[in-house]
Amino acid sequence: MDPEILAGLRDVHRPILEGIYWWPPAIGWWFLLIIVLLIPVVMKVIHIYRIRSAKHYALKEISRYSIEYGSDPRRFAQEVSVLLRRIAILKYGKEKVSSLSGVEWVSFLVKSGGLKIRRSLAMLFAMAPYSRLNKMPEDSVSELKEAAVQWIRKNT
Numbered sequence: 060m061d062p063e064i065l066a067g068l069r070d071v072h073r074p075i076l077e078g079i080y081w082w083p084p085a086i087g088w089w090f091l092l093i094i095v096l097l098i099p100v101v102m103k104v105i106h107i108y109r110i111r112s113a114k115h116y117a118l119k120e121i122s123r124y125s126i127e128y129g130s131d132p133r134r135f136a137q138e139v140s141v142l143l144r145r146i147a148i149l150k151y152g153k154e155k156v157s158s159l160s161g162v163e164w165v166s167f168l169v170k171s172g173g174l175k176i177r178r179s180l181a182m183l184f185a186m187a188p189y190s191r192l193n194k195m196p197e198d199s200v201s202e203l204k205e206a207a208v209q210w211i212r213k214n215t
């Protein structure tokens with residue numbers, strides 16, 4: 060080997076470790092940071108999608124109920140009460156909503172939805188699922204529908 064070629068080489072030097080020697084981090088750390096920051100955003104988007112899809116579904120179901128049970132206010136009130144309870148469980152949690160019945164359920168609907176409906180009509184929401192009465196005013200279907208739509212729009 061030619062000694063002149065070897066004379067041109069320099070000895071191995073260690074890098075000078077001054078300040079922050081770990082910056083910039085490796086690409087894996089960047090990916091981890093992006094994933095950690097995106098998890099809350101993705102969870103929020105999924106939550107919004109669930110709520111919006113619940114709202115769309117609920118409004119569609121209310122329209123279907125009014126067509127299907129328009130001549131039977133008691134059955135309409137039963138179905139709408141069940142639908143409102145499912146939405147309330149979705150938003151407020153099972154432990155808070157599932158134990159409510161009767162007057163407590165109506166007061167919850169009024170408080171959480173800001174409903175301004177007649178007391179007798181509000182009691183249909185409470186008592187219709189358990190009632191055997193066949194006589195109810197037929198015009199109550201439209202009022203119940205308006206109140207339910209108002210509650211759904213406010214709570215979804």
